Amino acid sequence: MEFISKSLGETAEIASNFASTLESKENGATTVGLYGDLGSGKTTFMKYLALSLGITETIQSPTFVIMKSFNLQSSIFNKLIHIDAYRIESETEMLNLDWQEIISDPKNLICIEWPEKIAGIMPPHIVIKFEHVSEAERKISIA
């Protein structure tokens, strides 16, 4: 599915609709890869996704922390785990953060910015691509 978002409000709506399509898996975490250049809207989408899952804490670009975990109430998932892999130098770094354990828990919803940085250890995942169209427009493709 492809969307052109012309405002933050439209991105919020796309994120909220996406949230409602999510299902847990029996054999592991539900994993979402957020692909796209800097400023294409990955973190913004995450903010609205988190909001629609009931998270009131602020979602920031986790520039200094690679991974941040949020507890979820009234969701099919227990945790939303937001990862920004931009600064990861090697996949070992992720493995050291209990990656194998995190991806094997069906109660986890994992969203990763810059998943291409850890392509070798990414489990099968939902692919969302973000593109900068103009100042206020973003193309969001969900596969």
Ligand SMILES: Nc1ncnc2c1ncn2[C@@H]1O[C@H](COP(=O)(O)OP(=O)(O)O)[C@@H](O)[C@H]1O
């Ligand atoms: N339609 C839109 N959807 C999402 N973000 C938008 C939109 N129009 C402008 N923006 C702006 O684009 C920027 C996207 O930044 P961010 O989400 O941090 O990108 P990334 O995480 O991909 O680097 C934000 O400053 C946001 O306000």
Ligand SMILES: [Mg+2]
């Ligand atoms: Mg970001």
